[in-house]
Amino acid sequence: MSKETATHKTYKYRLEPTPEQAQTLENILWQCHTLYNIALEQRKTWWQRGQNVGATYPQQKAELPDLKAAFPDLASVHSQVLQDVLLRLEMAFKRFFARVKAGEKPGYPRFQGKGRYHSFTYPQYGNGAVIDGGLLSLSKIGRVRIRVHRPWEGTPKTVTISKEADGWYCCLSCEGVPIHPLPKTGEVTGIDVGLKVFYVTAQNEICDNPRYFRKAEKALRRKQRKLARCQRGSKRRQKVKQQVARHYQKVKRQRADFHHKEALKLLRQYDTIYLEDLQVANLMRNHHLAKSINDAGWAQFRHILEYKAACAGKRVMAIPPHYTSQVCSRCGAYVQKSLSVRTHICTECGLVLDRDHNGAINVLQVGLEQDRREQAKTTLACSDSSGGGTAFRG
Ligand SMILES: [Zn+2]
Known part of the structure; x- marks a missing residue:
């Protein structure tokens, strides 16, 4: 379809996994974050040894079977999801080199801590992930309940599962979504x-900044100070951290809604x-x-x-x-x-x-x-x- 009549769009739906499914999702997130760090380490050592100076996505993809043999837990993740992890690393490096080229001082792609890795992607809709009625069928996970609160348009291309402060979500990115033009005003x-x-x-x-913004941001700062006072590793800190995350998510949503x-x-x-x-x-x-x-x-x-x-x-x-x-x-x-x-x-x-x-x-x-x-x-x-x-x- 031409650019004038269609566009791409991402639809976000809430997931309602059972406790067991949520545990499986957590595990997959953990495996993906592990692979990301392994692949980053691999790039570093290749670079230091002077071989494969420009380690690339295809090279790392070709190494994936060997990696799976060395880290059997990776087998619990759909292979295309693993490939997408490598692609994400590739993109991180591309951004890094683009910024170096532009004369900026970027940070080198870094190892991702457990709390910093929030999502994984099935790059091909229908291959490992498909929505059928009120269920999202995920390879190696099962059929997870999904709330499709409004139907998507166009052709689904990728499925991304993400963990947010209040639960799990599915982002469905679609191509060929028909444009619904607004009437021309000549202004x-x-x-x-x-x-x-x-x-x-x-x-x-x-257009004024909404007042609740400032209020919410103040409250957020207050909570963050509270968090800083909590003892590391304590139960209370864990609880306050969760509160901060939820509050942050709320502010983020309010802002997006306003925009x-x-x-x-x-x-x-x-x-x-x-x-x-x-x-x-x-x-x-x-x-x-x-x-x-x-x-x-x-x-x-x-x-x-x-x-x-x-x-x-x-x-x-x-x-x-x-x-x-x-x-x-x-x-x-x-x-x-x-x-x-x-x-x-x-x-x-x-x-x-x-x-x-x-x-x-x-x-x-x-x-x-x-x-x-x-x-x-x-x-x-x-x-x-x-x-x-x-x-x-x-
Ligand atoms: Zn003048």
Whole structure:
């Protein structure tokens, strides 16, 4: 199916394993985490010996039967699930080398502790994992009850089983999910991350950070301090740790819920939304705490917005972040201001505007300009090579 009529989507369903099944799931998680660490160790030794300098996924996959012979417990896990563990390690290394190449200082892929390995994947739906009615049949585990609270669309591709603070879940990723377009409105906007608010649009619509967020985050910090005071290895610590995990999960869900609602609101209203291509990793180093917290959520919001836009037949376009908050949106003069300055006051044309609103207008203007340039390029390419260029989707 073409990109315009279909997309991919992941559906998350709750699992209700019996106590015995839950024990089996735990065991598989443990075996996967063990294999991950063994494979990481293998890469390290290969590297140190100078042989197989670039140990790769195919090489490790070929070694899997030998590993199974050496670690018989691995036989209790479906072979494709084990292959996926090796693939995850491969991806961790790919990310590591990409960041080295980009001149960053990444952390070397690390050994995963028991608490850090939360999920395993059947990479091929129908091969070891299949949903039949209210049951999820898993090879080497059995038939686990699953709550399919809404049906999936498209073709299921992979099945990931994950353990969260309140139980087990199944993530079903599907391809060829039909798009349900939202009606076109002919409206465009730019949005900017606010310091105090979540975002501001070029039309000066303000989206506030929900209050319960701050409350929940405070409570979370309090619980974490409590955890730090507990004695290591004690029963009480175990209990508080569980509380923190549940609370953290609740905050995470509330935030995701908020992001989904806000994204839908914007997509209903606008056909194209421009936003800054912020490097969140850089922003996280920002010393302004309130802003970095906001930015952390911003990356997730952008992801959700882009994803929902793809499903709704709308556009989210990133623009390079160049002084959007420093430039005057009316005359283009450069007005430098620190993070503490809340109002844009132009010394050239006298424009007085809220800092974030001024930024959002700039985002919109840069976005529209970017689109015009693209369109001009395409028109040129089309007239040069009679129809060789691709049509611009506006
Ligand atoms: Zn000005």
